[in-house]
Amino acid sequence: MKLLVCISRTPETTAKISFTEDGKQFNSDGVQYIMNPYDEWYALVRAVEFKEQNGGEVTVIHVGESSSDIIIRKALSIGADKAVRVNANPSSSLFVAKQIANYASENPQDIIFFGKETIDYNGSEIGPMVTEMLDIPYISFASKLDKDGDAFLCERDIEGGVQALKVNAPFGISAAKGMAEQRIPNMKAIMMSKRKPLEVVEPVEVEAKVSIDQYELPAGKSGVKLIDPENMDELVQLLKDVEKVL
Amino acid sequence: MSVLVFAENFKGTVKKSAFEAVHYGHKLAAEMGTDCHAITVGSVSNVSDLGKYGASKIHQIASASTVDFDSQQFSKAIGTFAKNIGAKVIILSHSSQGKSLAGRLAIRLDAGLVTAVNQLPDVSDGFKVTKSLFSGKAISTYSMDSEVKVLSLIGNALAPEVVNAAGEVVPSDIELEASKLTVVETKTVEGTVPLPEAELVVSAGRGMKDPGNWGIIEELAETMGATTACSRPVADADWRPHHEHVGQTGVAIRPNLYIAIGISGAIQHLAGVNNSKVIVVINKDPEAPFFKAADYGVVGDLFDVVPRLNEAIKKAKAG
Numbered sequence: 221m222k223l224l225v226c227i228s229r230t231p232e233t234t235a236k237i238s239f240t241e242d243g244k245q246f247n248s249d250g251v252q253y254i255m256n257p258y259d260e261w262y263a264l265v266r267a268v269e270f271k272e273q274n275g276g277e278v279t280v281i282h283v284g285e286s287s288s289d290i291i292i293r294k295a296l297s298i299g300a301d302k303a304v305r306v307n308a309n310p311s312s313s314l315f316v317a318k319q320i321a322n323y324a325s326e327n328p329q330d331i332i333f334f335g336k337e338t339i340d341y342n343g344s345e346i347g348p349m350v351t352e353m354l355d356i357p358y359i360s361f362a363s364k365l366d367k368d369g370d371a372f373l374c375e376r377d378i379e380g381g382v383q384a385l386k387v388n389a390p391f392g393i394s395a396a397k398g399m400a401e402q403r404i405p406n407m408k409a410i411m412m413s414k415r416k417p418l419e420v421v422e423p424v425e426v427e428a429k430v431s432i433d434q435y436e437l438p439a440g441k442s443g444v445k446l447i448d449p450e451n452m453d454e455l456v457q458l459l460k461d462v463e464k465v466l
Numbered sequence: 467m468s469v470l471v472f473a474e475n476f477k478g479t480v481k482k483s484a485f486e487a488v489h490y491g492h493k494l495a496a497e498m499g500t501d502c503h504a505i506t507v508g509s510v511s512n513v514s515d516l517g518k519y520g521a522s523k524i525h526q527i528a529s530a531s532t533v534d535f536d537s538q539q540f541s542k543a544i545g546t547f548a549k550n551i552g553a554k555v556i557i558l559s560h561s562s563q564g565k566s567l568a569g570r571l572a573i574r575l576d577a578g579l580v581t582a583v584n585q586l587p588d589v590s591d592g593f594k595v596t597k598s599l600f601s602g603k604a605i606s607t608y609s610m611d612s613e614v615k616v617l618s619l620i621g622n623a624l625a626p627e628v629v630n631a632a633g634e635v636v637p638s639d640i641e642l643e644a645s646k647l648t649v650v651e652t653k654t655v656e657g658t659v660p661l662p663e664a665e666l667v668v669s670a671g672r673g674m675k676d677p678g679n680w681g682i683i684e685e686l687a688e689t690m691g692a693t694t695a696c697s698r699p700v701a702d703a704d705w706r707p708h709h710e711h712v713g714q715t716g717v718a719i720r721p722n723l724y725i726a727i728g729i730s731g732a733i734q735h736l737a738g739v740n741n742s743k744v745i746v747v748i749n750k751d752p753e754a755p756f757f758k759a760a761d762y763g764v765v766g767d768l769f770d771v772v773p774r775l776n777e778a779i780k781k782a783k784a785g
């Protein structure tokens with residue numbers, strides 16, 4: 221079974237978000253990058269578990285520059301067999317999706333794993349785009365994936381619940397919390413990852429359809445109003461009459 | 467040229483987010499000088515209500531499918547329909563269905579895509595639209611140049627108003643292809659509004675000390691008609707179900723009112739809740755970082771404050 225895991229790079233979760241003065245660019249000074257948590261904790265770990273249980277091969281693919289090699293090595297130390305890096309700045313979802321779809325059509329896969337979303341751009345765009353390009357089913361926000369005979373059984377999160385579904389390969393799936401448990405690679409795995417293949421390929425060209433004009437920081441709260449813990453009537457009155465939310 | 471809104475339903479009832487999307491579509495269509503069409507799949511009981519909020523025409527695709535939603539199947543059907551009527555902007559809810567469909571439709575229609583938009587586009591000079599990024603820590607403005615555009619609208623971004631558009635309901639001749647998915651089971655939490663759609667949310671964290679103490683939270687939520695949520699460590703420890711976990715790695719919400727009880731306000735928690743309109747924080751530590759993100763703060767022991775708040779709301783409701 222061939223399993224492809226799409227991994228992305230995001231600023232570390234406590235990173236201070238700021239932009240260049242003209243608001244045109246993200247200010248990456250001093251920002252630490254990590255593998256997107258959904259990709260690492262859930263998608264990748266489940267793919268590796270799958271291989272351990274059923275055999276096969278796990279490839280990770282990343283669209284990014286060489287500064288990402290450190291997170292790719294981490295993915296290899298978590299248990300992926302090999303990695304592909306498409307050597308380009310991931311300038312838009314469409315661009316990234318095209319690269320992944322291109323690789324997957326030349327190297328057919330049984331399951332393509334995505335994270336639920338990237339925690340920086342919060343798009344959930346790439347999984348649907350890639351699966352549409354390949355014309356295969358897409359299971360979004362899955363909290364479970366198991367083999368069931370020749371088919372696969374998944375659970376996807378829907379508003380207010382979960383839905384269990386059956387699907388046959390090939391398909392794409394985006395991983396949400398619950399699908400697996402975070403794994404911390406040990407020293408041996410880290411050493412071994414250095415010998416695993418990391419192939420660097422050049423991108424295919426894509427014409428952009430959207431562009432970001434401007435970044436801004438949201439207006440902060442004007443300050444907290446403290447309420448006497450003995451006087452909850454006052455709080456209720458404020459929420460009701462001033463804020464009109466109760 | 468027109469605006470097309472995919473109006474989601476759940477078990478045959480139009481979702482709240484669909485009314486928001488239709489109203490958004492109506493306003494955008496008015497600015498563009500065109501009509502707002504809505505499309506639904508399956509049999510939907512209150513489909514004509516979409517007219518109230520701004521759909522001039524409501525197209526219904528019949529479904530005899532084994533699944534209530536399959537993005538591959540829906541993308542083909544809605545994509546074909548959008549082409550047939552020459553839709554220029556397609557609007558979806560930024561929900562589990564809308565998110566899985568948005569990217570697919572953008573590819574199918576060769577359209578530009580911006581997901582999770584939070585305001586009406588500015589069409590005075592090109593087509594510009596804003597969304598929040600970095601889990602609410604930034605806002606960005608996108609320019610869309612493509613002829614066809616796909617947008618998904620984040621929940622609770624605008625309140626649907628009754629405008630009583632024509633709302634003519636017409637069956638569509640588009641047919642769904644056979645789905646490659648089969649639904650085995652759908653499990654939903656009955657009786658409560660799902661978190662992403664909730665207007666009132668009561669959330670609690672590790673300050674609760676023990677899962678056995680959640681009675682006071684549930685009571686307060688019940689009095690308010692609110693949905694319950696929790697911080698991540700609480701869900702990780704199985705004190706609460708994982709679908710209640712809000713934050714950067716959980717559900718992102720934007721209710722009208724978010725009451726945070728015994729939650730410190732870590733940056734990853736705030737990332738999922740900082741778009742709430744009003745935030746109330748109850749914490750015994752006056753230095754808790756959450757107070758910086760709050761509109762109202764109560765410094766006190768939650769085991770005293772929460773029952774008191776519950777009584778005060780009951781009293782206000784009765785009076």
Ligand SMILES: Cc1cc2nc3c(=O)[nH]c(=O)nc-3n(C[C@H](O)[C@H](O)[C@H](O)COP(=O)(O)OP(=O)(O)OC[C@H]3O[C@@H](n4cnc5c(N)ncnc54)[C@H](O)[C@@H]3O)c2cc1C
Pocket residue numbers: 233257670671672673674696697698699700711712713714715716727728729730731732733734735738748749750751754766767768769
């Ligand atoms: C990559 C990453 C992603 C993360 N994602 C998320 C996420 O999505 N969501 C999330 O919530 N967290 C997330 N976290 C965890 C986050 O960093 C915090 O650890 C977590 O939010 C803390 O939960 P808490 O506030 O419930 O607990 P604590 O930080 O332990 O806070 C408990 C609070 O309760 C107060 N308290 C205690 N007793 C009382 C009392 N009797 N009355 C009143 N107040 C009381 C204390 O003063 C304290 O402020 C993430 C962390 C990482 C590293």
Ligand SMILES: Nc1ncnc2c1ncn2[C@@H]1O[C@H](COP(=O)(O)O)[C@@H](O)[C@H]1O
Pocket residue numbers: 225226227228229256258259281282283284310313316333334335336337338341342343344345346347
């Ligand atoms: N640059 C990238 N390279 C490879 N995969 C990516 C990249 N960016 C995003 N992805 C994948 O697409 C998923 C959804 O991303 P997004 O559409 O940005 O929310 C991520 O969780 C990854 O699995």
